[in-house]
Amino acid sequence: DGGITQSPKYLFRKEGQNVTLSCEQNLNHDAMYWYRQDPGQGLRLIYYSQIVNDFQKGDIAEGYSVSREKKESFPLTVTSAQKNPTAFYLCASSTGTGGLQKLFFGSGTQLSVL
Amino acid sequence: SQKIEQNSEALNIQEGKTATLTCNYTNYSPAYLQWYRQDPGRGPVFLLLIRENEKEKRKERLKVTFDTTLKQSLFHITASQPADSATYLCAPFTGGGNKLTFGTGTQLKVEL
Numbered sequence: 051d052g053g054i055t056q057s058p059k060y061l062f063r064k065e066g067q068n069v070t071l072s073c074e075q076n077l078n079h080d081a082m083y084w085y086r087q088d089p090g091q092g093l094r095l096i097y098y099s100q101i102v103n104d105f106q107k108g109d110i111a112e113g114y115s116v117s118r119e120k121k122e123s124f125p126l127t128v129t130s131a132q133k134n135p136t137a138f139y140l141c142a143s144s145t146g147t148g149g150l151q152k153l154f155f156g157s158g159t160q161l162s163v164l
Numbered sequence: 165s166q167k168i169e170q171n172s173e174a175l176n177i178q179e180g181k182t183a184t185l186t187c188n189y190t191n192y193s194p195a196y197l198q199w200y201r202q203d204p205g206r207g208p209v210f211l212l213l214i215r216e217n218e219k220e221k222r223k224e225r226l227k228v229t230f231d232t233t234l235k236q237s238l239f240h241i242t243a244s245q246p247a248d249s250a251t252y253l254c255a256p257f258t259g260g261g262n263k264l265t266f267g268t269g270t271q272l273k274v275e276l
Contacts, residue, residue, distance in 0.1 A: 054207075085266075092168065092253070093208075093266040108263070140207050149196030149257030153264065155207025 053077065056141050056156035062164050063128065063135055071126045071159045073141035079154070081147050082124035086110060087138040087158075099124055100147050128161065136162050166191045168267040170254060176273045177244055185239040185270045187254030194256035197230055197237050198264060202251045208266075211252075212239075244274045 054075045063069045075082065081100050085093040095108030099118040113132025118124055124143075128135045139159045144151035169188045177183050187197070195216050200208035214221045214230045214237070221228045227240040237256075241248050251269040258265075 083263075090172070090268060092268045095263055095265075098263065142207070147263070149194070149198075149264070150213065152198065152210040152213060153200075153208070155209070158205065158207050160205075 054141055054143055054154055054156035056139075056159050058159060059157070061159055061161045063161060064164050066130045068127055068129050069135075069161070071128070071139055071141075071161070073124045073126065073156060074122055075124075075141075075143045075154075076122060077143055077154060078121070079143035079145050080121070081144045081151070082118065083142040083144075083153065084108075084114070084116065084124070084126045085140045085142065087140060093140065096126065098147070166258075166265065168192075168254065168256060168265060170252075170267040171270045172268060174271040174273055176275060179245060179274055179276050181244055183241040183244050183248070183272055183274070185252050185254075185272065187237040187239070187256075187267055189235050189237075189256050192235070192256055192258055193232070194258050196257045197228075198255045198257070199228055199237075199239050200253045200255060200266075202253060202269065208253055241272075244272075246274045246276060248272060249274050 057072045083098040084096040097116045099105035115127045141156045142153040167190045198213045199211045202208040212228045214228045225242045229238045251271045253269040254267045255264040
């Protein structure tokens with residue numbers, strides 16, 4: 051089945067630790083995104099990539115890093131510089147960017163701090 | 165600054181009634197606006213897209229309106245069912261930054 055796979059479903063981070071969230075898609079989409087969702091807040095864009103080996107910062111990129119070495123994969127690293135990492139992280143993809151492009155989302159990763 | 169407002173309080177309605185959800189935006193002139201459905205612990209799912217020159221868009225029991233003068237979009241579910249219970253997110257697109265901006269969502273509960 052085509053879709054977006056995020057792993058793990060739940061992740062725990064110790065203080066000072068970097069953790070990496072996985073996002074893989076087999077939809078042959080060019081664009082991929084990472085959003086953060088906190089209770090009572092809308093989805094906030096962390097990073098997005100329109101093409102392999104290129105990505106742009108979103109609204110809340112500080113404390114996060116990404117890579118896009120393959121079209122199918124867009125991993126997100128939550129670094130120790132992110133002081134409030136507890137949130138629900140969502141990966142998405144689309145055929146391109148622009149307002150006509152609907153986003154396909156993965157099922158999310160809940161990150162918590164130990 | 166740009167702002168999107170959706171009712172933060174849950175909307176409770178009876179099965180069979182029409183649910184109407186509101187999305188207001190300020191300091192925006194979106195060319196398109198999308199609506200998504202999100203179930204607990206899951207990612208959002210795309211429902212409908214409406215362009216600024218379209219007043220209304222329909223898909224089965226769903227209807228979206230887009231009033232650029234009022235800066236408002238309304239999302240209607242007719243003949244609502246308990247399975248429609250979820251959080252509904254609106255997402256205007258302005259072109260600036262080439263990305264969607266999501267509202268906080270409104271939780272809908274359809275009761276028997």
